[in-house]
Amino acid sequence: MTLTAVLIVAAALIGTGLYGALSQQSFVMLMMGLELILNGVLLAVIAFWSLGVGGPPRGQVLAIVVMAVMAVEMAVGFALVTAVFRRRQVDTTEKLGTLKE
Amino acid sequence: MTAADLAFYVLSAIAVVSGWRVFRTDSMVRASFLLMLSFIAVAAIMLMLAAPYIGMATVFMMAVEMMVMALFMVMFMMNPAGLNPMNMVHQNRLSIGAGATAFVGLTVAVLFTDLPHEKVARQAPVIRDLGHELLGPSMLIFESAGVTLLAAMVASVVLSARSGRFGPSDEGSRPPGLEPGGEPAGRIPESEQEDE
Incomplete structure (x- = not known):
């Protein structure tokens, strides 16, 4: 298990997540793509911390910040989905055209 | 190949394949459980990378988060059980291209970068x-x-x-006017715009 191998796995997760975030029509599935990207980022951070720079405590703090970002993204994202659905009865990106211009 | 290497490859395969299957399954609930599987595989890799706290915290957080996600799926989506085939995608080719480009680009960057190789000490607290x-x-x-x-x-x-x-x-609330009795400030709600 080398740093290169772990980082390539993280890159695969980020690529998959990007595909999901760009291709999915449903808001909830779109957020799953974002989560997958953050999953890859978290793995990359821990890989650097563990195999690259010899485990300084601050590396783990960065990982905790990434996890906080994940939680905030989920909470605010679902609240936005709820608000948009309540206002416009919409649950896919195609049906939202107001902010297009 | 050591046992740790083997475990790493198996866990990586689980993480990436289940992450990909999230966007290919018909059932929304299954999609969120597949995402949870992907996260748990990544957490197990993190445990192997001598980060027990972050790994376990990821497992707990994701278990709860994916339960919430599954609930939202059932609330918002048709077809939560996956009884009908479903593939709701747009700009599919562009997305595949973007995902593949991101993967290849990052991999090339990883392979051609002179990475530091200082491992965390085995007994480090x-x-x-x-x-x-x-x-x-x-x-x-x-x-x-x-x-x-x-x-x-x-x-x-x-x-x-x-x-x-x-x-x-949800009815388009308006703030009070800037002066007493004046025009309501803020954006005009869509429902009133249509009346004009």
Whole structure:
């Protein structure tokens, strides 16, 4: 298990997540793509911390910040989905055209 | 190949394949459980990378998060059980291209970068170090993350509550006028725009 191998796995997760975030029509599935990207980022951070720079405590703090970002993204994202659905009865990106211009 | 290497390859395969299957399954609930599987595989890799605290925290957080996600799936989506085939995608080729480009680009960057190779010491007290760091030099960062989470809670309650600041939000609430008795300030709700 080398740093290169772990980082390539993280890159695969980020690529998959990007595909999901760009291709999915449903808001909830779109957020799953974002989560997958953050999953890859978290793995990359821990890989650097563990195999690259010899485990300084601050590396783990960065990982905790990434996890906080994940939680905030989920909470605010679902609240936005709820608000948009309540206002416009919409649950896919195609049906939202107001902010297009 | 050692046992650790083998475990790493198996876990990586689980993480990536289940992450990909998330967007290919018909059932929304299954999709969220597949995402949870992907996260748990990544958490297991993190445990192998001598980060037990972050790994276990990821498992707990994701278990709860994916339960919430599955609930939202059932609430918002048709077809939660996956009885009918479903593939709701747009700009599919562009997305595949973007995902593949991101993967190839990042992999090339990883392969051609001179990475540092200093492993964490085997017996290092990483959790104790993390605790001292969080409640010592990095306390401001830690507390900022906490306050950010609190702000996110307030924001999600405000966003998802039915009542807005100036009346029911789903009817297009208007703030009072800038002068007494004047035109209501703010954006005109869509329902009133259509009447004109």
